[in-house]
Amino acid sequence: MLEIRFHGRGGQGTVVATILMSKAFFRAGYQVQSFPFFGVERRGAPVEAYLRLDKAKILLRTNVYTPDHVVILDRTLIGTIDVTRGMKDGGTILINSPAPPPNLKAFSRFRLAFVDASRIAQNNQIGSRTHPIVNTSMMGAISRVLGMPPLDDVIAAIREEVPGDAERNATAAREAFEAVQFVEPARSAA
Amino acid sequence: MKQVLEGSQAVAEAVRLARVQVVSAYPITPQTHIVEMLSDYCATGKMNAKFLRVESEHSCMAALIGAQSSGVRTFTATSGQGLALMHELLHWASGARLPIVMAEVNRALAPGWNIWVDQTDSLAQRDTGWIQFYCEDSQEVIDTTLQAYKLAESVALPVMVVLDAFFLSHTYEPVDVPDQEEADRFLPPYEARFELDTKNPCTFGPLVPPAVYMEMRHDMAAAMDTALTNFAQIEDDYERIFGRRYGAVEAIACDDAEIVFVTSGTVTSTARLVLENLRARGEKLGILKIKLFRPFPSEFIRKALDGAKKIAVIDRNFSFGASGIFAQEVRAAMCNAPVHAPVFGYIAGIGGRDVTPEVLEEIYWKTKNSAAPQRESIWIGLQEVRHGS
Numbered sequence: 001m002l003e004i005r006f007h008g009r010g011g012q013g014t015v016v017a018t019i020l021m022s023k024a025f026f027r028a029g030y031q032v033q034s035f036p037f038f039g040v041e042r043r044g045a046p047v048e049a050y051l052r053l054d055k056a057k058i059l060l061r062t063n064v065y066t067p068d069h070v071v072i073l074d075r076t077l078i079g080t081i082d083v084t085r086g087m088k089d090g091g092t093i094l095i096n097s098p099a100p101p102p103n104l105k106a107f108s109r110f111r112l113a114f115v116d117a118s119r120i121a122q123n124n125q126i127g128s129r130t131h132p133i134v135n136t137s138m139m140g141a142i143s144r145v146l147g148m149p150p151l152d153d154v155i156a157a158i159r160e161e162v163p164g165d166a167e168r169n170a171t172a173a174r175e176a177f178e179a180v181q182f183v184e185p186a187r188s189a190a
Numbered sequence: 191m192k193q194v195l196e197g198s199q200a201v202a203e204a205v206r207l208a209r210v211q212v213v214s215a216y217p218i219t220p221q222t223h224i225v226e227m228l229s230d231y232c233a234t235g236k237m238n239a240k241f242l243r244v245e246s247e248h249s250c251m252a253a254l255i256g257a258q259s260s261g262v263r264t265f266t267a268t269s270g271q272g273l274a275l276m277h278e279l280l281h282w283a284s285g286a287r288l289p290i291v292m293a294e295v296n297r298a299l300a301p302g303w304n305i306w307v308d309q310t311d312s313l314a315q316r317d318t319g320w321i322q323f324y325c326e327d328s329q330e331v332i333d334t335t336l337q338a339y340k341l342a343e344s345v346a347l348p349v350m351v352v353l354d355a356f357f358l359s360h361t362y363e364p365v366d367v368p369d370q371e372e373a374d375r376f377l378p379p380y381e382a383r384f385e386l387d388t389k390n391p392c393t394f395g396p397l398v399p400p401a402v403y404m405e406m407r408h409d410m411a412a413a414m415d416t417a418l419t420n421f422a423q424i425e426d427d428y429e430r431i432f433g434r435r436y437g438a439v440e441a442i443a444c445d446d447a448e449i450v451f452v453t454s455g456t457v458t459s460t461a462r463l464v465l466e467n468l469r470a471r472g473e474k475l476g477i478l479k480i481k482l483f484r485p486f487p488s489e490f491i492r493k494a495l496d497g498a499k500k501i502a503v504i505d506r507n508f509s510f511g512a513s514g515i516f517a518q519e520v521r522a523a524m525c526n527a528p529v530h531a532p533v534f535g536y537i538a539g540i541g542g543r544d545v546t547p548e549v550l551e552e553i554y555w556k557t558k559n560s561a562a563p564q565r566e567s568i569w570i571g572l573q574e575v576r577h578g579s
Contacts, residue, residue, distance in 0.1 A: 019194075019196075019362050022194055022362050023194045026192075026194045026364055031363075031364065032194060032362070032363065032364065033361060033362065033363045034194075034361070034362045034363075035356065035357075035360055035361040035362065036360060038306060038355075038356035038357075038360065038542065040305075058363070059459045059460065059462045059463040060459070060460055060463055060547070061327075061357050061358075061361070061456040061457075061459045061460050062357075062460060062544050062545065062546045062547075063544050065546075
């Protein structure tokens with residue numbers, strides 16, 4: 001079983017990204033379970049959501065404490081909250097950012113990737129200039145960094161569910177898939 | 191077809207498939223998603239039903255009592271304080287023998303203000319004459335809600351379908367959603383035995399003197415007993431069409447088990463995982479899942495727990511001055527068996543506290559390492575709290 005934790009801020013579509021990714025993984029043949037952090041939600045405040053996937057039926061019905069991978073939709077959360085809390089060694093961290101995070105040492109135990117999802121969302125007119133909705137771009141990037149689910153399943157889940165313009169969101173996912181950059185292990189360890 | 195759905199949507203889909211005609215609701219977290227979806231279904235014509243917005247849960251149940259009395263199928267959902275406010279009318283609905291179906295999303299009672307899972311709200315309604323089901327996952331939610339209508343209408347008693355806040359209500363997972371044609375084959379349209387009809391006037395809710403009241407209550411008691419038999423037949427029908435059945439209780443690996451957990455709700459799923467892990471280490475754990483709480487399936491429970499050396503009941507609820515409520519009921523069921531195992535009562539997961547595999551393993555080892563229960567209830571995972579001077 002794999003567990004993925006999503007960090008974002010209220011209004012960025014973090015919970016929706018988690019739900020849509022669960023649908024994309026289900027299309028790709030996985031059993032899935034997704035849920036938000038169980039609490040009160042406010043716009044702009046830190047949000048967490050979780051996704052479990054497995055080949056067998058998922059029996060565990062608890063919060064996620066030791067995620068395999070972490071997806072960060074808002075890089076200003078790094079340093080504000082402990083985004084690697086409980087994370088398993090060797091897991092992948094995907095950050096919405098135009099550049100690698102400044103404090104690479106803090107991430108040395110993990111595989112690090114980044115994508116400028118905010119710019120991709122802005123270019124595709126998803127959300128507003130000041131508040132781009134980055135979730136669908138991040139979904140494309142997840143498909144790339146984890147090597148699953150196939151991008152086609154991500155796009156299909158977006159087309160089926162996204163309330164706004166499905167094509168713009170699908171394009172954003174595809175562009176983000178291509179635009180992901182990995183931080184070289186040597187630099188990670190530095 | 192299998193879809194990834196939220197637990198709340200599984201409820202709404204079942205209500206749609208049951209062709210419910212009147213929905214009345216007052217919103218309360220964590221029930222809100224259920225009634226938001228139904229409101230949307232009613233507004234967009236996905237459901238041909240009247241959606242009544244009311245000013246309180248008390249009015250909500252009153253509205254459904256009126257609607258159901260006119261001979262239509264009805265639904266509502268509530269949680270915690272909302273259910274508490276409905277209390278008086280829960281008695282009225284069952285006493286009037288109205289087969290209303292309600293989804294109850296377990297929420298802790300205030301104060302302290304808490305929106306998270308705790309079964310005390312629904313279990314506190316155990317004497318209201320409502321049938322109660324506790325569900326483990328979203329598939330069971332959709333199946334049980336559809337079955338609830340058939341059962342309620344077969345015995346003229348209301349049914350409460352209970353699901354855990356968040357761990358079920360706000361969790362997305364794959365669910366096989368029946369199609370309408372299959373649902374119609376399982377659940378025919380509702381035909382009321384008595385209904386408000388100006389062409390055939392009769393009196394509803396008159397004064398009932400001691401000479402008759404006791405017989406009315408005995409009729410309700412008999413209907414509850416019948417519900418147990420009917421539920422098995424309804425599950426037969428359901429299994430024939432949909433290939434799924436659950437049982438009033440489910441005994442999991444109980445045959446050779448030395449310690450048997452008694453569970454309800456989503457804790458059962460996590461317990462299944464713990465069972466696999468402990469069995470792999472040679473520990474003989476079994477699980478008895480209680481799905482049907484009213485009528486309480488005492489005979490099934492005695493039979494399933496017949497060979498157990500120790501019974502560990504896990505309660506996400508508490509009756510102050512007594513113990514966990516499932517533990518009380520299991521003890522009451524067991525005491526008339528000629529010989530029976532000691533019943534350990536554990537309190538876990540109160541007010542949304544997580545019941546993790548570690549919590550369940552702790553319960554297993556505590557039970558294994560104690561010869562007999564030292565107390566009625568053992569609270570698991572309590573932290574030391576310091577009060578200010």
